[in-house]
Amino acid sequence: MSWYxxxxxxxPLGADFHSRRLKLVSSQVGxxxxxxxxxWTYRRRLxxxxxxxxxxxxxxxxxxxxSFHDLPDRLPDLLNRSSDVLAALVLYDGAPD
Structure with a gap:
């Protein structure tokens, strides 16, 4: 969440968090x-x-x-706060989707 x-x-760590036994995992990136x-070496964290x-x-x-090729045109929409994008997968040429 440091990207914010x-x-x-x-x-919110209320009802679902406890009843569904959800976990919150964090990492120190610095x-x-x-x-x-x-x-906790770099290798172990990675x-x-x-x-x-x-x-x-x-x-x-x-x-x-x-697709990576379309990324320059699509990136503004993907990063727009009002978009419905949760996370985008970038597909590289020849990579399986």
Whole structure:
């Protein structure tokens, strides 16, 4: 949520959060506290992040697909705050969708 900069982010942690046993996972993308650096190396953090991305439930977050070739034209709409885009998957030539 740090991408939001100084904007407040509402993350309701009420009914569904508890009853459905949802988890909120965070990561420090800057520097790691000195006392944790020996345990949480860059490689370990990257491996954990990539492993979390293998969860098929995350596919539901991909609301749009756009080819890399079309990205320059589509990007303004994809990034518009009033759009319905949750997350867009960029498809590269020859890559399976």
């Amino acid at each position: 900069g100084t904007t407040r982010v509402l993350a 520097t790691i506290a000195a006392e944790r650096q020996s345990r 491996e954990l992040a990539v492993s979390l991305l293998t969860d098929p439930a995350l596919d539901r977050l991909l609301s749009h697909r756009v």
